[in-house]
Amino acid sequence: MNFTITPLDKSLESKIQHKINLKTKPVGSLGVLEKIALQIGLIQHTSVPSLDNPTILVFAGDHGIAEKGEVNPYPQVVTQQMVYNFLHGGAAINAFCNQHHIALKIVDAGVNHDFDQIEGLIDAKIAYGTKNYENEPAMSRDECCKAIQTGASLVTEVYNDGCNIIGFGEMGIGNSSAASLLMSYFTKIPIEECVGAGTGVQGDAKKKKQAVLQSVFQKHKPASANEALATFGGFEIAMTTGAILRAAELKMTILIDGFIVTAALVAANAMYENVLDYCIFAHTSNEQGHQKMLNFLEKKPLIHLGMRLGEGTGAAVAYPIITSAIAFLNNMASFEEASVNTSES
Template sequence: MAKPKGSLGQLEELALQLAMLQKTLKPELRKPCNIVFCADHGIVEEHISQSPKEITYQVVYNMLNGGAGISFLCRQHQVDLKLVDVGVDYDFQAISGLKHRKIRRGTRNYLYEAAMTESELEEAIKIGEDCVSEVYEVGCNVISFGEMGITNTASSAILMSLICDLPLRDCVGRGSGLDDDGLEHRYQVLLKAIDGYQGSRNPEAVLAYFGGYEMVAAIGAMLRAAELGILILIDGFIMTVCLLLASRFNPTIMQYVIFSHQSDEAGHKHLLAYLKAKPLLSLGLRLGEGSGAICAYPLLCSAAMMMNEMASFEEAKLRKYFD
């Protein structure tokens, strides 16, 4: 290409990853899609979030009506937005634009018992797989995932701590905006939940005890995307934790992944360091919903266009001045 070596920085790294993944020097991005999985968590009853539980279903309605953060971002970048109810504690009735795959009206409270049964875990995995298979069949080859579920940053913190063997204090953040007292209360509740857990430390057991249906569905979706060779844009803290779990089930998934941005949630920088990941953006986002992934998507488009449209030295009639 008619440019100094390395002069397009991370765009060149992205282009290389795209070309290798698609096994072509002319990579394409087709029918990008962002799937948002939605569910409630039983641990919300312990008042560890600034947001009340009903915010989950209210935000789902806002996304359906096109007024959420992820809504305008998907419109701006022409990304198909799909919403899936896997466990919201609300009856949406029949409503256009929402896929109804509710397992249960929220998980159980993991301070006292497992969040979900083994069969519910398997069902959530299958829901995620099915959603990806559907968009793949209509031509999607680049995908991102988001979530909506009050207190899922808390579940993510526990999963990160247990799987990575990191101090819980380093993993727990403010979620939707807890003050110092609220943050300390959250930490103490989560610490008590971990202390009361008597199960195995293997990923499947930990996920069933502390996870959310929307998180497990996202893990199933990621695993299916990698199986189909779809490029995966990873959003912030919660989706990075989901990727961490997915990588325990299939380590090769990492070659299909691009880290979009570093979230403002406290544990995310530690998790990215643990994974040796270099995110494309650091915008201070902590919205979730896949917002960081969609903000980074134009950079992926630039990398693909570089491979398809940039002239060589010969084509540009430039003298190549290096070997």
Template sequence: MTQRITEAAVRAHLDAQARPPGSLGRIEDLAVRLAVVQQTMKPQAEAVSLLVFAGDHGLTQDRVSAYPSEVTQAMVATLLAGRASANAFARAIGAEVRIIDAGVDADLAPHPLLVDAKVARGTRNAAREPAMSTQDVELAIARGSEQAIAALDRGADLLVLGEMGIGNSASAALVMHRLAPAPLLDCIGVGTGHDNAGLAHKRAVLTRASQRSDATEPLEVLRQFGGLEIAMMAGAVLGALDRRALVVIDGFICTAAALAAIRMRPEAREVCLFAHRSAEAGHDQMLKAMQAEPLLDLGLRLGEGTGGLLAVPLIRAAAALLSDVASLDDVLAGRV
């Protein structure tokens, strides 16, 4: 029987290297996480798959976003054309890209990078009725898990989650409100770029939505307030957990999906690497609710998986730290 790799064993390996123990700070912590999750002293992070989940939101009927819902379809087309910010970052690190149609309110033409996992053409308006049926939530979670497992089966060492969906910061704020939990107004930010009047209107709509249901159980919170792409990303986290694979969590919306997954299965926290602290209001508080310290803090609030991709070089460096650095004993004995 193979002996299990423990945190203590990984720390002992790092402490024996030719440098002062602890001198690489949080990179050492990251190396420990990689080794323990992958159960190897030589973890891999070279093959990266970016999974961008796209979906529309009925909440946009009440103008919770500064942009119309049609922008979701337009940005999906931009991602498929390789011209979005996430594509540029993915090329910079050699990551595979897949765009998953979780619930775009349009019939999308086939494309080599597009995965048709559509559950419905968007959600219903959560300010007036449940966003989804129980069946839709469960199907979205299952399909998200399938997409994570498919990417791992294609050879990915590491998954990066991203999203595209006009109105999804409003949905994520409601999910955070109930699952962190946190006061609603602390969870609501400018999203795609509201001015003061737009932000006040968004707060009013989401207050009305929150008063419609007192849900606190994760699946019910997703049913009442979630998005199809948010539920699908939660499923992707659970799929990664089942395969003992690390998944890099991007910004505010992805973190809300991870929060839902962790509230469903607390052990999912171990496989989540939180890439960055978003500039979106509420993200820092949501991270603290999961005792998560992100790798970067760059003032990002775009989504698409951009922050997750930027964190990959740090993760690769942590993997290399375990496999490529000589021990002090080898240095002193001239074995390098």
């Protein structure tokens, strides 16, 4: 599947910036909010942008490496249990999306479980989890391609329902290991600096996780971004990659969550230029490798609250900051409108 992702059209940049500067405030005094307002104005090519039907897609998938428990303290079954929790409204992402009026969609990208067409779950299962990349690539190239296409198609559906700002979350026991491998491949940072706690690995267990992933990294030599995603990724990560690419192609504003989603973005960015133009980085995850990935991308997120839950929670919590940026741009008076004269008489 080919994507056409164009750079931002900056022909309105001076007009939008002028509008920002004439608000009843010192120039630049709203800091990052001004940068967000300008970016979204450029994405939507208007000086009066809007945030329509905000949506977060949470992709869930299992990883073959997790079946042995070498890199994860939680058993693989937790993935399916958390999917049920999402569907029953009991997870953190449910609470935050409800709080901020964000639509939430849960996607079975490849969970090792039959959900029997349960209400509220989007069935996009590629397979019952990936293969164990200790022995072979996590997925075939065809499976990876299908996952990318599926993620893109789901974004198209959301876009056709009137959404212009979208975020992504994930659930998958073992996916911090997959993200670490992808991070190391794309950034060239040594694998031991990419491996973090995940769902709570510490001490000797973390050293074992690093050793296992170092062995995996040395075993495989992917020759391209797509091959790396197929070798090390998960179905939920590949779907997120496709979703990001399609959202950028459709000129949607993309909220980037934490470690796993950023790994998917790094893969997307390696495949296509200009993706980053459409991304707002929500938060800095406490997962060890996330800050290094952000440095690699030369991006600074909106908040750092010590979160590392995933699920898209960072994107949901940061969303009100983005609404504030659009609110001041559209609703704050200019000096002329407010009859405020700042010139010396």
